[in-house]
Amino acid sequence: MKVTVRVWRQKNAKTPGRFVEYEVADASPDMSFFEMLDVLNERITKQGEEPIAFDSDCREGICGACSCVINGEAHGPEKKVTTCQTYMRSFQDGQVIIVEPFRAKAFPLIKDLVVDRSAFDRIIQAGGFISVNTGSAPEANTVPLPKYHSDLAMDAASCIGCGACVAACKNTSASLFVAAKVSHLNLLPQGKPEKDPRVLGMVQAMDEAGFGSCTVTGSCEAVCPKGIPISFISRMNYDFIAAALKLRVHGRRV
Amino acid sequence: MNSIRKVFGTAVGKKCGMALTGVFLFLFVVGHMVGNLQVFLGQYAINHYAQLLQSNTGVLWSLRICLAAVALTHIYFAITLTLENRAKREVGYEVKELVGASLASRTMFISGSVIFGFIVYHLLHFTTGTTNPEFMTFKDERGWHDVYRMVQTGFSNGWVVAAYVVGVGALGLHLSNGLRAFCQSLGWRFETYASRIDRAAVIVAVVLFVGFAIVPLALFLGGAK
Numbered sequence: 001m002k003v004t005v006r007v008w009r010q011k012n013a014k015t016p017g018r019f020v021e022y023e024v025a026d027a028s029p030d031m032s033f034f035e036m037l038d039v040l041n042e043r044i045t046k047q048g049e050e051p052i053a054f055d056s057d058c059r060e061g062i063c064g065a066c067s068c069v070i071n072g073e074a075h076g077p078e079k080k081v082t083t084c085q086t087y088m089r090s091f092q093d094g095q096v097i098i099v100e101p102f103r104a105k106a107f108p109l110i111k112d113l114v115v116d117r118s119a120f121d122r123i124i125q126a127g128g129f130i131s132v133n134t135g136s137a138p139e140a141n142t143v144p145l146p147k148y149h150s151d152l153a154m155d156a157a158s159c160i161g162c163g164a165c166v167a168a169c170k171n172t173s174a175s176l177f178v179a180a181k182v183s184h185l186n187l188l189p190q191g192k193p194e195k196d197p198r199v200l201g202m203v204q205a206m207d208e209a210g211f212g213s214c215t216v217t218g219s220c221e222a223v224c225p226k227g228i229p230i231s232f233i234s235r236m237n238y239d240f241i242a243a244a245l246k247l248r249v250h251g252r253r254v
Numbered sequence: 255m256n257s258i259r260k261v262f263g264t265a266v267g268k269k270c271g272m273a274l275t276g277v278f279l280f281l282f283v284v285g286h287m288v289g290n291l292q293v294f295l296g297q298y299a300i301n302h303y304a305q306l307l308q309s310n311t312g313v314l315w316s317l318r319i320c321l322a323a324v325a326l327t328h329i330y331f332a333i334t335l336t337l338e339n340r341a342k343r344e345v346g347y348e349v350k351e352l353v354g355a356s357l358a359s360r361t362m363f364i365s366g367s368v369i370f371g372f373i374v375y376h377l378l379h380f381t382t383g384t385t386n387p388e389f390m391t392f393k394d395e396r397g398w399h400d401v402y403r404m405v406q407t408g409f410s411n412g413w414v415v416a417a418y419v420v421g422v423g424a425l426g427l428h429l430s431n432g433l434r435a436f437c438q439s440l441g442w443r444f445e446t447y448a449s450r451i452d453r454a455a456v457i458v459a460v461v462l463f464v465g466f467a468i469v470p471l472a473l474f475l476g477g478a479k
């Protein structure tokens with residue numbers, strides 16, 4: 001199949017960027033989107049040009065390294081998949097495919113399609129630690145845990161931290177990411193002791209990192225490759241309010 | 255975070271402010287709608303109701319001051335959040351598919367602004383009578399302010415009716431997302447109730463829209479006795 005790729009090229013954060021169009025005449029519907037870009041990059045490199053820079057690592061939809069907004073949708077047209085798991089069969093022969101980086105002030109652009117998502121790391125750091133004994137696995141059933149909560153915690157923990165929620169949100173809010181990270185620990189007994197400082201710290205870190213607030217549009221859950229629902233944002237708000245109302249966490253004023 | 259002020263300074267805290275003020279306004283609006291519907295009970299009912307409100311000056315003014323303060327707080331949070339959020343994407347997208355986001359959720363600030371404009375007009379129209387000074391002189395046989403005649407005269411003009419329908423339409427749109435957002439912001443939209451809350455928000459918004467719009471429409475079309 002033949003496609004036209006209209007891709008954002010930008011040398012670095014300081015140089016202004018622009019869209020460049022490339023024809024890819026020899027794409028196969030069985031190729032992944034990135035394999036198609038690999039083929040294109042090989043050709044570009046042979047022509048002595050800089051290849052298109054994009055993030056990818058596992059290429060099996062589990063690491064969260066890949067990004068890109070394809071034809072206006074974070075992670076492309078298919079629901080609940082990452083860009084690396086998007087295949088050329090999702091596009092039509094002769095289609096113009098517009099590829100852009102994730103756009104958010106909190107995700108500064110590094111090069112072409114690569115953005116700096118270390119703001120997420122700072123939020124994770126603000127979440128602090130959990131107190132578990134490492135080494136040997138605890139005896140089964142020594143820590144009672146309702147099935148419902150373990151299921152929910154698993155759903156939240158499936159967040160791969162890719163940042164698509166931020167890219168799709170009109171406010172560049174990181175609420176879905178933060179909510180998933182807060183909930184997956186707050187729902188489990190292992191995360192309970194640090195529940196309050198965790199949610200207060202992460203919510204504050206989210207603001208400091210320069211993300212917007214939530215207007216409950218639902219764009220984030222629509223593009224989330226793991227299908228994490230926005231009800232987790234409500235859980236985060238609940239935990240935040242509960243922690244803030246106590247005014248004192250671990251003896252210190254909040 | 256070392257003070258309650260800081261808590262309300264976070265994005266989540268500001269959204270709580272938005273939600274609490276929003277739901278107060280919502281409760282007022284429900285009461286207002288029920289009051290309005292008394293127009294269908296005839297001239298005595300609505301004039302009596304108006305007389306009751308106006309004679310309790312203390313209650314009336316306390317309510318007015320509370321409402322103004324709450325509305326201004328809501329608008330203050332709305333403007334600060336909207337401006338902050340808009341500044342957070344410096345370079346926009348070439349193409350943007352609005353996946354998952356309803357029209358109402360994307361236009362909260364626009365619908366809110368239309369509501370604000372409508373409130374100003376509505377106050378000048380029926381409360382102060384600035385647009386139609388003769389309205390304030392209407393009296394019924396008991397010597398009460400003849401609200402019935404005022405709304406009947408007011409809504410005989412098609413443009414006025416259109417303005418009211420647009421105003422309350424914006425309110426319905428705002429609340430169809432606002433009511434679910436309110437539950438979400440205060441942390442009550444748990445997964446078990448999420449879809450039910452979303453549906454209830456739309457139903458309540460439609461009921462409010464119909465309850466408000468029916469008065470000007472019925473009076474214009476001559477349906478009220």
Ligand code: HEM
Nearest residue numbers: 215272273276279280332362363366367370432435436439
């Ligand atoms: C009778 C009038 C009004 C009612 C009943 C009302 C109600 C609500 C409710 C319940 C919410 C949801 C709160 C939440 O997100 O948790 C909301 C949000 C909002 N309201 Fe209003 N509102 C009214 C007037 C206005 C006005 C006059 C404006 C501004 C010009 C406005 C702007 C907004 C905005 C922008 C949001 C979304 C907040 C955000 O995006 O973070 N509203 N409103």
Ligand code: FES
Nearest residue numbers: 057059064066084
């Ligand atoms: S490259 Fe790992 S999720 Fe896409």
